[in-house]
Amino acid sequence: MQSFTYERAASAEQAAAAVAARPDAKFISGGTNLLDLMKLEIERPAHLVDISRLPLDRIEETAAGGLRVGAQVRNSDLAADPRVRSRYPMLTQALLAGASGQIRNKASTSGNLLQRTRCPYFYDRNMPCNKRQQGSGCAALQGFNRMHAVLGASEACIAVHPSDMAVAMAGLDARIETISPGGETRTIPIGDLHRLPEATPHVETALGHGEMIAAVTLPPPPPGRQVYRKVRDRASYAFALVSVAAIVEKSGDRIRSARIAIGGVAAKPWRATEAERTLAGAAASDGAFTDAAEAALAGAVGHDGNDFKIPLAKRTMRHTLAAAAESA
Amino acid sequence: MTETKTSNRPRETRSGIIGRPFDRIDGPLKVRGDATYAYETTLEGIAFGYILGAAVAKGRIAEIDTAEAERAPAVLLVMTHRNAPAQPDFGPAVTPTVPEVFTRARPALNSERVRYYDEPVALVVAETFEAARAAAGLIKVRYDEEPGLYDLPAHVADAYAPKRTNAGFETDSVIGDFESAFAAAPVKVDATYRTPFEHHNPMEPHATLAAWSGNELTIHTSAQTLANPGGRRQHASHPARACAHRESVHRRRLRLQADCPCRYNPGRACCAGPAASRQDRADATTDVRQCRSSRRDDPTGASQTAIFSSASGTDTDGRLSGIAHDVWSATSSFEEYCEQTAVFARSLYAAPNRVTRHRLVPLDINRGEWMRSPGEAPGMLAFECAMDELAERLGLDPIELRIRNEPAQDPERGVPFSTRNLVACMEEGARRFGWERRNPTPGSTREGRKLIGYGMAAAIRPNYIGAATARVAIDRDGRVTARLDMTDIGTGTYTILTQIAADSLGLPISSIKVELGDSRFPRTAGSGGSWGAASAGSALHNACNALKERILKAAQSSEASPLRSTNATEASFANSEVRVGQRSAGLADLIRRIAPDGFEAEGSVAAGAATPSYKAYSQHSYGAHFAEVAVDCDTGEIRMRRMLAVMGAGRILNAKTARSQIIGGMTWGIGAALMEQTVLDRRYGHFVNHDLAEYHVPTNGDVPEMEVVFLEEHDDKANPLGAKGLGELGVCGAGAAVANAIYNATGVRVREFPITLDKLLPALPVIAI
């Protein structure tokens, strides 16, 4: 770990300005991701701006009937909030399926969204990795890539975004509120927050340097039953091989609408819009779920070690859709 | 988890202390976090070391620039091959003798050669751990990389036969004519299995603290044993050479202190010792989790990947005519390591024609390391799954197949078993587990969208005994102190030794203090090979007998003794009293009168292999594992439902610590079957998944209800206590029971461990919703 200086921000504006003032500065929230990366010198900020004590830890009702979640709301608090549990149950399910109790107690909403990939080559400074060191190559492409992306990847990088929470939020059409150094704010749909790697895998989000996430807004809960299903290598404390967040709204035996996001398959939570279109108006049947799953993974490309993710994602989606449709 | 149903009431002594499920004596310390690990020892003016590992797996250091690191704040010393003290040569990669394994020189930082990824190339010593680590990041190393060998299956053709396996077993065993028997067998199985690299991942980061005090060097480290043959001397010689400017170390006393569960590590000490001597202060060298991967110097160590070929043929009744168990396992190109993965097969089932063979394939990796039941842990995964395949081919119940091949005596040594209750374990297990409910047709039991399966496997583990001595002293207040350089690596050694002394001397547990883990105490074989309880326990038992003899003699001759001139040759020690014939005296009172300074005595046991009993009897612990799994028919996720182990392991010294050992082993069995593996990148020769987020071990959620039953046994051939090793027995076969349950659930036989869902998925049918 490199030496760094540290300050505790007094306000959101001041925090944004403090980071913007130095190209080598970073925000720190819970630190559960950033500190690990700093110890390994994968992240080497010379200055940290601590935003964990800013009064951004409230969950408030919005006028539209949704919730506004402060950036500093801890993952465990968000999962336990009664309004979240009853109106956005798949968000609670996703949060509780992530990490461990101790980590969730520390992890913030914004930090969770901005956590970095767990690609093991990214974590080993001796290995080529375009994300860590531009132009050095991608060791995962022909290496151990069991955990890697099958959608939206590029020759430059096949890493996945590891968050569970973000997948549920993508299914819920969450919006990210940010504040910039000058104090101006903007709102980014969650689908636009994370970037696909293309030729620049080191650029991971749409945020500018010093732009701070202030809150996440959840629109009113969409009609239909919500289910989050995470598939992993052990019963707890493992990143998703594949996960599916599904909301199915039915009218009689027909599906009126569906929202589907897939995790563990891309550098961002993957909204399966094609599949959603296939389902709208279809009979709630095994055939429709299977077709939707095929549509969602139509463009998927495996890299040997992760080929299995394609059938796994389809199978998981099919039965998750069926579960969401069951009593919707 | 359910309570252990312990049917074991072994020849209870009067006190009834042995066998009782006493809580761990060190339990409260551990739970409160008050037990000190090696790196927690605090000393005045401590300095910290950080080891920089090589970034390539094979080659040489062309250039190493430490200037910036040396200038970094708080840095005291940067050591590389250019300035490290001279050390003895490593020597050639020959098969070492058993003692040589522990005594050979393993110099560090002594050459520009890199033999495996992450091999130490520099040591930075600084005022704080953080400063040392930060400075290590400033060292610039340029390597001349050379192509290396990293792929076991690709190089099987280059395999060679070592002179012997670990622990000194024969490399091969051949009885009868397996080839002909196999060719003629009407029913046969020939299956190839693979097991992965697995790494130790102890909770304690490994650390060595070396501190000079006058002429004495004290090393605090994590170790299983302090007394590998000649080990102390050898370990001492590194710091000795390292600090040549001081007087020679072998005239000093080297103190090794074990605070934690792993083998003492010379490499780390080798770095810590010289650093301490240069700095005239204490130096702690700690490895961080990511360094675990391939360092031998980081004693987390790895079990090596292996390919098993398990072939067997039977008559139509399921009687084995031939059985062959062949192993090709990876070894390091510079230091041979041959895990005895086929040895257990020499004693398990009857068959007139039999072969076991160990072959090694040298790769450019670090040397292997003993890990949780070395030999049986990977070997039985393959062998006991192949037995399951054979049972299915025969249309026989897997238990019945094993019963039909139960040998009357050790099938290769031709000597009787000391005790062997394998059949009883299987039968008792079947009854308790409800084995009759197992559906013999695989893939045909469903509950909702889960496929349910039952599996079983046998367990066998050799009973070893290592040379050990214990010293026991009683003071004028009747307080007893037992000292031996044994370690308690979390197994419960403190507790059972306390029970043994209390039982023997007829004193309450509270009167006994057991002190371990200090090389000034009498030498034992330490913890390893599941021999700790039997070896250290027998030595202490004998020491207590010697003490009682001394007490009796003095009591009968001392003027001040109330037992004077009783002339019986035996006394009974019970309820804090000594009774000779009709007369008795309180033990404390007696000691106060006859020996105000107390008494001391020693007792020993010889290494098992040297004893007539070991030569005359085949000595093993046995057991049967049962597992029930549920496999998600959509995703292939495998989750445990319950497990049962029925064990015949001699006399049980403490029903609670024994159960804990077995459930720990069963948990590792789950890990081996379902998730544990370190992936070696065949291009770079480095282990890819190198932290606990990527290297999976079972979590609480993965461990189901577990039941452990001990059959009543007393093995009087094994040792004076009648106890046998059981620490590692819990692992042996446990993973195979899980794997066999997965097959029973799905009808898919995965022969490459661990059985992750991706290997199951292609063969899992799509079931209508």
Ligand SMILES: Cc1cc2nc3c(=O)[nH]c(=O)nc-3n(C[C@H](O)[C@H](O)[C@H](O)COP(=O)(O)OP(=O)(O)OC[C@H]3O[C@@H](n4cnc5c(N)ncnc54)[C@H](O)[C@@H]3O)c2cc1C
């Ligand atoms: C062993 C382990 C297992 C895990 N398993 C899972 C899992 O299964 N599923 C899962 O989803 N997650 C998992 N996690 C990840 C965990 O969810 C993240 O570490 C956590 O959410 C990060 O939150 P934090 O507040 O600690 O972020 P930090 O570490 O503080 O920050 C992370 C990044 O976000 C930036 N940042 C933080 N807040 C802001 C802001 N307001 N504006 C701009 N930038 C900001 C920081 O600069 C930093 O780059 C696991 C983590 C570990 C260590």
Ligand code: SF4
């Ligand atoms: S997948 Fe991305 S993060 Fe992983 S090595 Fe390749 S470039 Fe780096």
